[in-house]
Amino acid sequence: MSHLCSPIDLHCHSTASDGTLKPSDVIKLAHENGVKHISLTDHDTIGGLEEATYCGASLGVNVIPGVEFSARWNNQGIHILGLNFNRTSPIISAAVTRQEDSRFIRAQAIADRLSKKGFEGVYESALEYSSGQAPGRPHVAAAMVEKGYVSNVSAAFKKYLGAGKMGDVRSVWPELEEVVQWIVNAKGVAVIAHPRKYNMTVTKLRSLIEDFKEYGGEGLEVITSGQKQGEIGLLADLCSRYGLKGSLGSDFHSPTQPWVKLGAIPLLPKSVIPIWSEWGLSF
Numbered sequence: 001m002s003h004l005c006s007p008i009d010l011h012c013h014s015t016a017s018d019g020t021l022k023p024s025d026v027i028k029l030a031h032e033n034g035v036k037h038i039s040l041t042d043h044d045t046i047g048g049l050e051e052a053t054y055c056g057a058s059l060g061v062n063v064i065p066g067v068e069f070s071a072r073w074n075n076q077g078i079h080i081l082g083l084n085f086n087r088t089s090p091i092i093s094a095a096v097t098r099q100e101d102s103r104f105i106r107a108q109a110i111a112d113r114l115s116k117k118g119f120e121g122v123y124e125s126a127l128e129y130s131s132g133q134a135p136g137r138p139h140v141a142a143a144m145v146e147k148g149y150v151s152n153v154s155a156a157f158k159k160y161l162g163a164g165k166m167g168d169v170r171s172v173w174p175e176l177e178e179v180v181q182w183i184v185n186a187k188g189v190a191v192i193a194h195p196r197k198y199n200m201t202v203t204k205l206r207s208l209i210e211d212f213k214e215y216g217g218e219g220l221e222v223i224t225s226g227q228k229q230g231e232i233g234l235l236a237d238l239c240s241r242y243g244l245k246g247s248l249g250s251d252f253h254s255p256t257q258p259w260v261k262l263g264a265i266p267l268l269p270k271s272v273i274p275i276w277s278e279w280g281l282s283f
Contacts, residue, residue, distance in 0.1 A: 007283050008037040008276065009263050010066065010083060011193065011224065011249020016040075016048030017068075018136045020254040023048030024055035026262070029255065031059045035263040037281055039066030041081050041193075041249070044099035047133060049087060062281070067092070068193060070099065070171065071179040073208055077170075078198065080179050081221065081247065084279060085188025095182040098174075103134030106171045110140055113166050119149045137161045176208075180215040189275060191219035191247045195238075196231050209242050219275040222268055223248035225260040236269045246272035 013019035014026045021029065023040055026048075030038045038061060040052045046067050056063035065087040069080045085092055111123035125143035126135035135143075141156035150156045161167040173179075183190040192212055195205060209220070222235040223246075239246050246269075252262045268274055 005034050006223075006248060006263050006265050006267055007035060008248070008281070009035050009250050009252070009265070010037075010039040010064065010191075010247050010275070011041050011068070011081060011221065012038065012252040012262060013042050013068075014040055014048045014052070015131055016045050016133060017042035018138050018253060020256065023052040026252070027052050027055040027059065027061055027063065030262045031061050033261065033263040035061065036283060037062045037064060037276070038262070039064040039081075039083055039249070041066040041068040041083075043068050043136070044070055044103060045096055045133065046087065046092065047096075064276075064279075065188070067096070069095070069179045069182070070102075070173045071176045072173045073176040073211065076198065076200070077173065078176060078208070079193040080176070080183070080217075081191040081193045081219075081249075082183035082186070082188045083191060083219075083247070083275065085183055085186040089186035091182055091186045092188075095179075100134045102171045102173065103136070106169050107135040107140065109169045110137070110161070110167045113169070114140075114144075114149075114160065117160075117166070119144065119147070121147060122149075137167070140167065176211065177215045180212065180217050184216040189219055189245075190215075190217040191221055191275060192217065193221050193249075194224045194251060195220060195235060196227065202234070206238070206242075209238060209244070213242055213244065217244075219245045219247045221249060222246035222272055223265050225250050225252075225265060232266065232269065236272050239272050245275040245277065247275040 014023040053063045067082045122143045126139040129139040129142045141153040144156045180190045
């Protein structure tokens, strides 16, 4: 799969959630990589949007309002991107507050479980790593390394935080329909993020898409980093079959992951209508 440089990247993260670069540094890196339009889609927060927008204005990079909401569908976790919504919408503000509250509760529950193993002070340290935002498991892992409980982040996930481990605490996320409606009612477009990363059959994915579209969803992330051969064609076909528009994004988190670079993703297939086709963007 060739990695052409895309001038648009609609999926990336900063220190406002689980990325390692400040929002302004994400935009600076995007500018260096030739990205002209970007959406900062931090997990369940728009806390980095103002800084990113201000930086983008100074560099000539168009920052499109974005967020990556956690949702549940048929008791499975699904991520939904909200793009190009009204950034001052009270609906988005209330949704973000609710999601962040859930993340704080989850982080505290993880820390409580770890403390029973003698790992004290993890929550407070994780808060420092998350700069006061709701800590995610990567922040908890970093805290465990700092305190000498594990040798590195990988060990933290392998022994304590990974799927099925003691620190794998499930959050009670809202149902897919509610999340999609948040985005739609804030005048944005809802997109299923990285649809081939949910470990579901194509039949089940089709069922997800059918419900998603019924709820008002409009897009499918056709292009993202780390896709396997053939996945782009499959997702392009699903867009055509269900009348969805296609989105693309690197899902960038950190420059220490050289296999995920801002803008270093293939372009959308010509058969796919871009999610931004009616946004009046220029390239």
